[in-house]
Amino acid sequence: MTAQSPKVQFVTVTEEDEGQRVDNFLMRFLRKAPKTLVYRIIRKGEVRVNKGRVKAQTRLVSGDVVRIPPVSVPEAKTVVESDIPRSQMQRIEDNILFEDKDLMVVNKPSGVAVHGGSGVNWGLIEVVRLLRPLAKRLELVHRIDRDTSGCLLIAKKASVLKDLQQQIRDNKLDKRYLAIVEGRWPKRKHKVDLPLRKDRPKEGGWHVVVAADGKPSVSFFTVERHLRECDLVSVKLETGRTHQIRVHALSQGCALIGDDKYGDRDVNKRFRPLGLKRLGLHAQFLGFTHPVTKQWMCIEAPLWPDFKKIIETLALPGNVE
Known part of the structure; x- marks a missing residue:
């Protein structure tokens, strides 16, 4: 069923x-x-904004002044506590890494979407919210993929949300990830500076590709262990494009x-019996200036047990350069 404003x-x-x-305001x-x-x-x-x-x-x-047209949207019932398994509610509660009256940081589990829909x-x-x-x-404040685990920042006030999103626009958020990549990372390849474009192929869906007319995108990769x-x-982001x-x-x-969208199906299949049944990506550190106290915050999200176990299972003697 649908309902119309x-x-x-x-x-x-x-x-x-x-x-x-405008898009975030409308949502x-x-x-x-x-x-x-x-x-x-x-x-x-x-x-329209101011008639334009x-x-x-x-x-x-x-x-x-924003003009919002009448639209037909699905009649979605309000999410109530009984809709969500108690174990999931407790898992999120137990993994709130930081919280005050202005914001919170949660260690999101892999497989949990950031929002419904x-x-x-x-x-x-x-x-x-429950x-x-x-x-x-x-x-x-930002989003991470459903299959990515780790730091997710949530604002409790509009003024805090506005400040933190401005920090994102100014590239002042420090976002660092751990990733497990296929094969050996190229030697001396630290900076990847390639523009990215979001495409919608004729067969449906969408994916992100490297393209000259894409948005500027910069990532810094460092090998932690073979x-x-x-x-x-480890990956430090200078920009935060989708995927x-x-x-x-x-x-x-x-x-x-473990990347079902961009990875190799046969490679993923080979690693599943070893315990990696999810995307090998974890948002490990998040740094930002607290909008109210102006204190620099650096939050670390501990590795989830499945991510930690696969590293231990695949470990080789010694570390890398």
Whole structure:
């Protein structure tokens, strides 16, 4: 079933939302709408700011008037505690790495989406909202892939969200990952500077490719250990494009182990009996300036047991350069 918003809405942007992208602003007002619908109404010019057409990435200014058209969206029932296994609720609660009145950092498990939608009934943000019912506005500051584990930053206030997202735009967030890549990482290949473009092939779906007309994307790879038939590498991101680490690693002939989208199916199949039944990618460190205290925060997400065990299983004597 679908429900239709009754009429056009005109929403005035407040100081709290100044600087937010149009697409993210709309998703807050059209929570049940799929992202594809949000981008379609922007592209068709049905969304206007101060009576003018805009792009998804247009930044809003306090006092702007946003026209939101009436849209038909799926009737989705509110996620309640009984919809989520108690064990999952407890697992998220037990893996909150840092929390105060302004924000929290969670060590997200692999296999848990950051939010519900597209066939997923619930995600981590829905769990956190149930765990913290008194927090009026819990929002994701950024996203990581469903199969990636590790640090995920959540804001509790609009002003905190705005500040942290500005830090992302200014490349002031320090994001570091651990990845298990196929084969041996190329010697002396530390910086991968290749533009990335998100494509939608005719057969459906989408994937990210290296392309001259893509968005600038920079990753820094360092080999931490040689493992059996693979390498453990640390990755520091200068930019944060969709699937950036996965596609940059693939570009060097070293796809991530367990990557069902970009990796080698036969290689993945060979590693599953050894215990790697997930994507070999973990967001290990997250550094940022606390928007309120102005203190530099560096949060480490411990490796999940399955990730730690596969490293131990594949370990070779000694370390690398």
